[in-house]
Amino acid sequence: MMNIRIASRNSALALWQTYHIRDLLLARGHSVEIITMKTKGDVILDTPLAKIGGKGLFTKELENAMLEGRADIAVHSLKDVPTTFPDGLKLACVCSREDVSDAILSMKFKSFDELSANARVGTTSLRRRMQLLALRPDLDIISLRGNVNSRISKLKAGEFDAIVLAMAGINRLELFKEVEYISRLDTIAAMGQGALGIEAVDRGDILEAIEFLNDEKSAIETTIERAFVHKLNGGCQAPIGINAKLDGDKITIRAILGTPDGKDILKDEVVFNKSDYKVAGEILADKFINKGAKELLIKAEKIAAQI
Template structure:
């Protein structure tokens, strides 16, 4: 099977790494195929001077790429899974979820201090409400400052002395070959990752079986099972990447073990729970875990956050 395919991607260094990885895998598995990239700017790329939570809307880093896919300007869309809203536009589908990178968050600090070692009042940068709330719960004495921009831009700001430490996804740091800069892999007991963190999402049109058949060869069943559970959790909570919701599922044999969290923005109220079950019930596990947190009191927190948007 040979094809000429166009991948829609954001233009950041990390997004291009991800898209080029997909391109090379397709060309390796299907000799004779040619794959090119179409770089598309998203709303999230254009608005850099406002915290993500205040920009509003879902799909800040994917909508324009999905539009190009629906309009047949591209054949494939490659995203970071954690940027994906819970709902996929009609006519599109997630065709493959490749093997996941490390899903944890990492701390990179100027002086080699771990999170618990940072001095009182140290300035820590992140753009994520999920990270902000969990840092605040652990270290309420730190100054958390909104930090936007591509991964390499954030590291440059740290090295320029604008921050004492920053928090990033381990996956992006690994993919760009910057692992030596990591000070600490943050234990999920301290900071639970975002739904889908560390995984890629490869999206195609539903009515394009030829492309879907090619992309399916990149799917990693174990990763897909874990991400299905996490996204079912996110979907039940009607969450996006701007809300302090966290979920992490692991597959052990024929079982899925999952933790979920909902927090207020300040980290003063945190609802956390865990659930496990058969891999065939991954989506139901995610949904049930979300419902357990809603019953505990998470609904009130989410209602307040959504009413402010």
């Protein structure tokens, strides 16, 4: 047994995730130390993520703590984790996945279909903006930064008619108690959405101690999703949705990408054999590239810079 030091952001959701992993490690007989910190993504709240470096801003300080020997692992929402890692660190485990859906939260409207004309909807995600505007071009999509609690407070204060969050976070923080109406959206999720990713120092004893946290089904699904985004050079904040679902020996993959205004979109759904999961993401990405995905993402980046 060993002492494992976990680097964590100090937001409510990040701490829930860290405590969850801490408890699993304690149950295995390990001792655990939690080191909390604020990341650049937590501090800069007045600028859209796409303009200041993307969601990697939520992991940089945690990675530095590991590289400097102050921590051994970090617990992330996998959808926020870039597809490449600094030398000396690796994605060691993907934990059992929660609900992958996006959800719309409102104090006034029961569902997305009931939103009034020109409703003010808060989201920081270009992927969500793209899909919502493709369905409802009239919506007023407003950038919404900050931790989950601050976003809920803004909704309750009437700054937004609705906001969009991941269902996984809603379930983990039991937000059904806080908001009048919560309903799932038929959007395609971000890569890794609903899964916790354990980033770790690439050291044998650490990797061996935490390997029990890895869930094969979740790892297979998210391997496909991350490979798809990596091949497209999309990054965590690009308007790309990708969801792989393993059922028996078949994997169904839904993917979408386009411009943040929802006017230009590429979308597809394919089925692969489980045995092909290591190449499925790249194969699907190549299919999108042949349809003009790279050019569309360049266009998307230019539009995002003007939002």
